[in-house]
Amino acid sequence: MQLEIRPDPAEVGRARRWARSRLAGSGIAADEPLAENLILLVSELVTNAVVHTGCPAVVRLSLTGTAAEPVTVRLEVADLSGHAPVPRCADGDATGGRGLALVDGLADRWGWSPEGAGKRIWCELDRCTSPGPATTTRTCGTSLPTYEDLAYEAV
Incomplete structure (x- = not known):
């Protein structure tokens, strides 16, 4: 499955x-x-592809596995810019520069590779099996207890 996007922020x-x-x-x-x-x-x-390259890009999405076992979803964004993605350290007031840190924190795996004159950035997410009645699954294979009927307030 793929989607071609124009270099326009509305494409996000x-x-x-x-x-x-x-x-x-x-x-x-x-x-x-x-x-x-x-x-x-x-x-x-x-957003990175549209804002930083000014070129069209292609978004690809693939799923592996079955409903009975964990599924891996792979997202790829290929663009025509040969510039490597560079993680930045953004200070507290910066309005940008956190994108790759977010990708690193959310994805189970991610990376990039040159592709022709451009590059392909990819990430993968694993779908964990359904949690049992007394636990909730945080990551595949790691169960944490649930606390039902408790109220809390964030202040």
Whole structure:
């Protein structure tokens, strides 16, 4: 599955809608952590491609696995810029510079490779199996206890 995007910031929203529809068609609900994280990653990688290159790009989404076992979703954004992605350290007041740190924090794996005159940035998210009744799954294979019927307030 792929989507061609123009070098226009409005394309970011179109890419998010496209990714949501692909996930829904694959049985992944919009409120699943995997879907929520993937949509954030789509926003970051497509924004980077649109804003920093000024060139058209191609977004690809692929899923491996079955509904009975964990699924891996791979997102790729290929653009025509040969400039390598460079993680930056943004200070507290900066309005940008956190994108690759976000990708690094949300994705299970990510990287990039040269492709022709441009590059391909990719990331992967693993879908964990459904949690049992007394636990919630934070990451694949790591279960944490749940605390039902508790109220809390953030201040």
